[in-house]
Amino acid sequence: MNKFINFLSYKKISFISLPVLLALYFSLIINFPVLSELNAILSKLDSVKLGFIISIPVFFFAAFNFIFNLFSWPYLSRPIFTLLLIVSSMVSYAMYNYGVIFDYGMIENIFETDTSEATSYLSNYSVFWTMVMGVLPALFLWKVKIKNDKGAVHFIVMKMTSMAASLVIIAIIAFFFYKDYSSVGRNNSYLKKMIIPTHYMYSAAKYINNTYFAEPVEYQQIGLDARQSNAALATAQSKPTLFVFVLGETARAQNYELNGYDRPTNQYTRDLGLYSFQDVSSCGTATAVSVPCMYSALPKHNYDKQLANSQDNFLDIMQRAGISLLWKENDGGDKDVAKHIPKQEIDRNKQDHLCNGNTCYDMALLENFDNDVSAMKGNRMLTLHLIGSHGPTYYQRYPEDKRFFTPDCPRSDIENCSQEEIINTYDNTILYTDFVISQTIAKLKQLEDKYNTALFYISDHGESLGENGLYLHGTPYSLAPEHQTQVPMMVWFSNSFSKSKKINTDCLKHAAEKNSYSQDNIFHSMLGIMDVETEVYNSGMDIFSRCRN
Known part of the structure; x- marks a missing residue:
């Protein structure tokens, strides 16, 4: 040399x-x-x-x-x-x-x-x-x-x-x-x-x-009239709502057992009474687009990141209405959607049974869960931002005892693994997310005597696993395959939550199986399910509104 x-x-x-x-x-x-x-x-x-x-x-x-x-x-x-x-x-x-x-x-x-x-x-x-x-x-x-x-x-x-x-x-x-x-x-x-x-x-x-270098857009507050309904405020005095929003990462709908996948990737939640929505599309194919878009009032066809970052999202409106909020982060960033609310970030530099000094398993988000909830006041929404199925180091997203599908691909250069190994590794991440969701629901069940509890899960975008030579995500939306744009969305409601919100569960089951939705629905659905009354809320975009008596 x-x-x-x-x-x-x-x-x-x-x-x-x-x-x-x-x-x-x-x-x-x-x-x-x-x-x-x-x-x-x-x-x-x-x-x-x-x-x-x-x-x-x-x-x-x-x-x-x-x-x-x-x-x-x-x-x-x-x-x-x-x-x-x-x-x-x-x-x-x-x-x-x-x-x-x-x-x-x-x-x-x-x-x-x-x-x-x-x-x-x-x-x-x-x-x-x-x-x-x-x-x-x-x-x-x-x-x-x-x-x-x-x-x-x-x-x-x-x-x-x-x-x-x-x-x-x-x-x-x-x-x-x-x-x-x-x-x-x-x-x-x-x-x-x-x-x-x-x-x-x-x-x-x-x-x-x-x-x-672009001229900054003046920040615009929307939903200035936001308030919780009288019924929601009354409930907060006796038995507050505790709503956990689980924001997934890089999970694609096609690999969910509850959506018809022929592998047991939902073996932890399949018997917990979740409603899995079969047809949900993302706003983008990357976190930087999908997450701000999902939380924004702007629909996909009119989405502009600079504009979205310069106006209130549904978290800001909820906080204005008096709902107590907390964001727990395990995916490297909230993309500015939680910039105005309390936030905790998992310390990925520590080394213990959940973290290796560089990344942490998503179960780390449930540490101090009870204390986090008790520190909040009134009706509450707790967001858990998962690292989920983020690649290419899929193998780092689940511990050895959750390595169910084998042989897997314990390396980052996944192009040098077989298709079977890549899919096994990815399915292990889906299964581990399912485990985390099941453990979150278990904690919510333990708190049912104090709160009307519910859980909502949606991924930001999907993932390609070698189909047609594509891997990972981020393909321009107009060219992206459905593996990158179709995402899982699931909800779990306790009996007391369904009763307090007057939810017709048969109607919700039918909607999950038959209707098509997108991340455009999230802004209005979250305001609606938390009973926030404001002029920016559109009941026609609320997933749950037609199933509430």
Whole structure:
């Protein structure tokens, strides 16, 4: 290695040849996931022009050469292209191995992740890929001599000539194959989002601008008239409501036994009288989108994160109405939906039977449960934010004694496990969440003499487990499979809760089995079930309203 590095030290390239080399590297190596996807698309067509196939890497090369020339300047080239090479190698890894597309939503999710979640994606394979594809080329960039020996005028003329040549090549390709590019692009619009580094750079720039430079939206309070109904206030004096909202993570509806899955993933709750809603869609395919959207009054088709963060959500309205709230966090962040209410975060740095110094099992959320409840006043809502089934380190979400489905996949580079192992590991996480829910219900049953108790569970989004070459989540919603957009939703009501809220359980059972819902319903359903009266409440969007006498 030292001999190779010393050898590079004697090599010399110009600022004109540098973009050419980088364009060649990005066209053939970094963008291999795009070329692979194009190969799969073209192989399904009845007939394809050979010239069109040959033109694709040439088109990429010309386009990249033009773009990279814009950044190939003395003192700027090395730091800019070093960052580009390393980040692009990471994007290439995720795209090729997991089918992840780095659009605005994915960039948003990356920026808002925490250290524990980020490190879960590290593996020997991912590090090796990044070293070979990103770090070594960057090392080459720093060791070779980049010079411009013939003066500034010659430098500018050669740069303009190179860029002009690129445009000519692109124009020639467009002249002969425009219809082919148009047809493939129109029928596979997601392809443009796969091109590295253009789309992820565009998405990152857009996110940074919207987050740090856009003019802030003035905060708007909504539901200023919010109050609890007289019946709810009277109940709070004698036997308060205790409602536990369990916010799941990365659970998909298709792997729930209560939804027809042929494996016993709900063996802890199947006999507890839960109502499992069979058709529920998420607002997004990533936590950063789904959670703020779910808590907001904004519907999915009109959702804007900046606007959602700049107005009250249903927690804020409940607090205004006098309901006592507490958020307990085990997933690295509440995405700002709990910024105005009391919040506890599980200390994942500790090491005990529930935590390993980096992550904690979700049973940690139930520690001090009774004390948390007793410290609240009146009618109460306690939110438990699970880490649930967050991947790719699924195996870290459940303890050894809950390792029911085997063989599982005890590693983060799940692409190197078999499909059976991945599904077993994921199903173990679903089963462990089921266990946590059953234990939460057990605690609620113990408190039934003091409170009218209820539990509501919903996941933020689903997950792909290798179907059609996709893993994890975050696929643009318009392209995402139902595995990422269909989520489990379950409710459990104690007898006293059903009675106090006048709930027709037969009606609720029918609604769960036959009706379709989405996370748009959550805002109004939570206000409704907690009997909060306000002008922003819409009974037509309340899951429970039609089943209350």
